[in-house]
Amino acid sequence: MNKGQGFQIQADAPTSGKGSGKGIDRALLKRLLHYVQPYKGLLIAATFLTIFGAGLSPLRPYLTKIAVDDYIAKNDLEGLVHISLLLGLVVLLDSAKIYGATYLTQLLGQRAVMALRMDIFKHLQKLSLRFFDRNPIGRLMTRATNDVESLNEMLSSGLVALIGDVFQLTFIIVLMIMLDWQLTLVTMSVLPIMVYITFLFKKKVRVVYQDVRTQVARLNSFLQEHITGMATIQLFGREPQEFEKHTEISAAHRDANIRSIHYYSIFYPTIEFLSSVAMGLIIWHSGARMLDGTLTVGIVISFVQFVTQFFRPLQDLSEKYNIMQTAISSAERIFSLLDEKEIIDEPKNPIALKEVKGHIRFENVSFAYNDENWVLRDIDFEVKPGEKVAIVGATGSGKTTIISLLSRFYDIQKGTISIDGNDIKQIHERVLRQHLGVVMQDVFLFSGTIRENITLGNPDITDEDIQKAAKLVGAAAFIQKLPGGYDYQVMERGGALSTGQRQLISFVRAMVYNPKILILDEATSSVDTETEYLIESAMQTLMKGRTSIVIAHRLSTVQRADKIIVLHKGVIREVGSHQELLQKRGLYYKLYLLQYPELLHKQAGFDEESLNTDVLS
């Protein structure tokens, strides 16, 4: 496979230029707004609340000043009680504002990202297998989870809060100027240094933070792949090597996090230090002015409070800026996935295809997974309605590819594939697949009950249908023996069931859908004799009255087939019945001898080594 080429969606590495320093571009913003649009009421309410509530916090120092200067200094107890009540009310309203705004923005974030997540999954379902061949699962998982989450963070705690911070800062400055412009200037004197430090921090942390995200995605991919492949790791005793790889990825993840913590641990104390300096300056400046009576105690107390209120949003601004930056990069990656065009084209005027006879035709079909590396060349064959065709060939000869093409997992580059004379490109994918019953070698079962795995959520399939089908293919006995029978909970990927049992369930699945065409990739894994017998007779039942194409591995299957197609390196080399092909003494004959070595010694002039060379070269 030619990974790294073609239509891979953006990797998790920091995007160069885009999203890593520039502002939000308009097209991106428009697309993001599309998800917010249905909930604009929530956004407006939250923004309204935040803007109007932004003045509540700064009111507290202001009221404190009045309490000190106008009531405490003048011994006005009644006035003091009133102002204290007012202060209490402001605190309450401020808390209510925080609650309301948090709730509304979280609601907005959750609803908008749910819509986005649904779009991602809907799009993933449309994508051709070609796309999945090239994009690691871990990366796609990161798109649908972490990247979506960072957009949620922007919507729920970034955007609206940022507007709130800006308004709060404005209110504070206005109130400070109203109280004493000179003291305001003194307080603000540390601002340029603070802005410069914040800018520096923002720059450093952005790079580090993107590195953290890359490492998270790497770790996700690694874990996903290794948990799935745990059996292979254990079988081949690869634990120490894989552990080492994990250690390396884990260490990179740790170091990236430590780097970001390092910057934070410098940034926050520096800001703390600067606000203390501002505080010191206020006291130093106030001392002289209080002595000559141009400044009141109340103003000084309120300024001390203003300082903490002023610098906190400033600290937060840099944090929120990071949230926005990360969200922009995430949005770019998500939209690049949503823009992924590697989908199977839907026909403009699809053929309805209600009744299918099951006449399959491949006409001069050529196909390559990548560029012009042809995997199948000039494939030309016909399967008449009700006919049973077996495909044989050495490994990598293109057998699975043929059935993938008929199922339209991939589109062909040359030739035509037709069913009952209709080009499959003119049939809607879903309609086409309704008429195909595909049983793959590696049966995929979802976590859920056996029943759900058979019906795959189709409500038209009744329990009676299921039981009838299970009986017909001989799976009923073992299913009934399972705890709960058809309600038996299948573990993820069918873990607790044997290969043979999974195969039988997939036969029932094919049977209940009653397709006219059956495509079967015969399992090579050996099962016990009893299950082998069950599977063989299930196959016969399934094939009855249907056009069948089987990638055959069993002698009994090829013997029973009406026609055998012998593939060799993507080209059809021989076609005929078992007897005809044996008599021909060509490639099929050699494949046959290789599969049944016990017959070898009876055949003069053939040894295993030369047969292998002939079949594979």
Ligand SMILES: Nc1ncnc2c1ncn2[C@@H]1O[C@H](COP(=O)(O)OP(=O)(O)OP(=O)(O)O)[C@@H](O)[C@H]1O
């Ligand atoms: N998804 C893919 N992307 C790129 N190349 C692929 C892909 N799947 C298969 N191939 C290549 O196409 C060729 C035919 O593969 P295919 O799986 O059809 O062979 P096969 O006859 O079914 O083999 P086997 O008996 O081992 O299953 C092989 O060279 C294989 O490497």
